[in-house]
Amino acid sequence: MLLRPASTTDLDLLTDLVAEAVNWGGEQRVTAADVPTDDHLVRYVEGWGRSGDVGVVALDEAGEPLGAAWARVFATGRRGWGFVAEDVPELSLGVLPARRGAGVGSALLDGCLGAVRAHGSRAVSLSVEDGNDLARGMYERRGFVVVGREGGSDVLVLDLAEATRSAGARKV
Template sequence: MTTFTIRSITEQDISFLWDMLYESIYVSEGEEPASRDMINQPLISKYVEGWGRNGDIGYIAVNDLGQSIGSITIRYFNKDNKGYGYVNDETPELGMAIRSEYRGKGIGTELLKTLLEQAKLKGINTISLSVDPNNSAMKLYKRFGFKQVGMEGTSITMIVNL
């Protein structure tokens, strides 16, 4: 069993957030992963660029060796700078990734539970996300009450009411 703790993101975690941004890009079974340079494209880099601005909330899962193994974030976007899961200016968009060797061990569940609890305490009413319909994380999101509200390209936009 993997033992881990969850803590708030600090400035020292920014490079790990870039790693997790790359990890979050869904790759279908048997497909070649995208080039890491992809995270430098403005439509993708905006999820980490300038992290720590007003409204940014995030957590890191750390294993018992002190290694960061997963992250979850929410960030606000607006109609002039939409994220892939944008629904409105008042709804932050969720991003989550777990290092591949740690997936399926309950880490995503704990990260999501922590983030949703804290968001609710901060008065956030809804959170959105964008996910490929073939991504196994779909089951996790549905378990926490996320519902499909749209489709953007090949990804599903989901929302949860807190």
């Protein structure tokens, strides 16, 4: 598996992965065709590549996409489900169903956290739906903590400065 930076040419992939993220439990609640017409879902991809957008795409040995993780900031009036502040990017992550459970999500998360950290953000947020225990565990193992609730999901935040200090302390 190879990680590369997400680019503006990845818009279709990210749109597909928004639907995959919503459909994480196997039930098809939305399709990729629904994303551009859903006022909330489209926020995660509209105008992708704007200032502040960062992300990574995972590719297999043949160069085919396996998934992606990306982060972007939202305005208070047009917030995402994991919104905490206008200066804290919200992370989205999607893995194609056939590749789930093989470490792709963890690699994407780590790669995206590195990109967000390199961009200079102080923290990163996300939302995780009730019942998505595998994703929740992946986030909590990296230091994300619950800071709120939005519908049937918890809002989690990772303090990037604290996470860096903790990682450094473990290496000693």
